[in-house]
Amino acid sequence: MGGCHDQVVLVGVVLLLSTVQCDVSCKGVDGQAGQPGAPGRDGWPGVKGEKGEPAVMPDGPVNPSVLLKLKGERGSLGPQGVMGPKGYRGDVGPSGKPGAPGIRGPDGKSIGHGQGSTNHEIYSAFSVIRTLKSYPPYDQTVKYQTIVVNQLGDFNQATGEFYCRIPGVYYFTFHSVAKVSMCLAIKSDALDLPLGFCDSNQRNTYDQVLSGGVVLELRNGEKVWLESFRDNQKDTDKQDSKDKQIIFNGFLVFSNPL
Structure with a gap:
């Protein structure tokens, strides 16, 4: 009884579907696009990769010492840069240790002693003045009438010459004052040529x-003296x-x- 009822219902559904006709106007409306989803979370870091193989050259592995030799040629020198400012002066360093004492030098030699000297040092000096009004004769040693200084007596007033008794370095100088032209020369055994000096006075006023x-630099026994000589003086100058x-x-x- 129940089975017959089920068959009747199934037949009714089939008939209903077969009688219903669907045209174009009965299709559904297009749906709207959905909203984008939220960004996902960052993933976990990946596992570290394996170490790569060393580089190789055509004839084998790279040798670090060989790489150093393969550096390029040195470039040309560039222009000099601007000098920087002077740095600050540093602090004075600590004092060094005293050095060892030097070797003792040889004993000094005495070269005599002058009057009143207690330290065995001697000094030779002279100063003389010619006071005659006459013109000193040409090519003759000048003679002097006044002795100002003649220590040790090395200047001979009679000859007008200084006589060296103490070898060493000496300084000689002269000054003349006249209203006429004058030429004087310093002469010495230590000079190959005399040293001449002239002064011309044309007006004589x-x-x-x-x-x-x-x-x-004189040696023992060498002499120094002054001589007058003729240059451009007039005949009236000598008179x-x-x-x-x-x-x-x-x-x-x-x-x-010594």
Whole structure:
């Protein structure tokens, strides 16, 4: 009884579906696009990869010492840069240790002693003045009338010459004052040629000063003196009788060891 009822219902459904006709106007409306979903979370870091193989050259593995030799050629020198500012002065360092004492030098040698000297040092010096009004004769040693200084008596007033008794270095100088032209020369056994000095006074109305000097290294027995000589002087100059003076000086600068 129940089975027959089920069959009747199934037949009714089939008939209903077969009688219903669906045209184009009965299709459904297109749906709207859905909203994008939220971004997902970052994934976990991946596992570290394996170490790569070393580089190889055509003939085998790379040798680090070979790579150093393969550096390029040195480039040309660039231009010099601008000098930087001067740095600050550093602090003074600590004092060093005292050095070892030096070797004792040889004993000094005495070269004599002068009057009143207690330290065995001697000094040779002289200063003389010619006060005659006459013109000093040409090519003759100048003679002097006044002795200002003549320590140790090394200057001979009679000959007008300084006589060296203490070998060493000396300084000699002279000054003349006259109203006529004057030429004087320093002569010495230590000089190959005389040292001449001239001063021309054309008007002969005012005092003319002539000066000269020289440093000489003298040996024992060598002499130094002054001579007058002819240059451009007029004949009237030699006949002049006005006041004139010639001062001749010399002294030992330092002596040479014996």
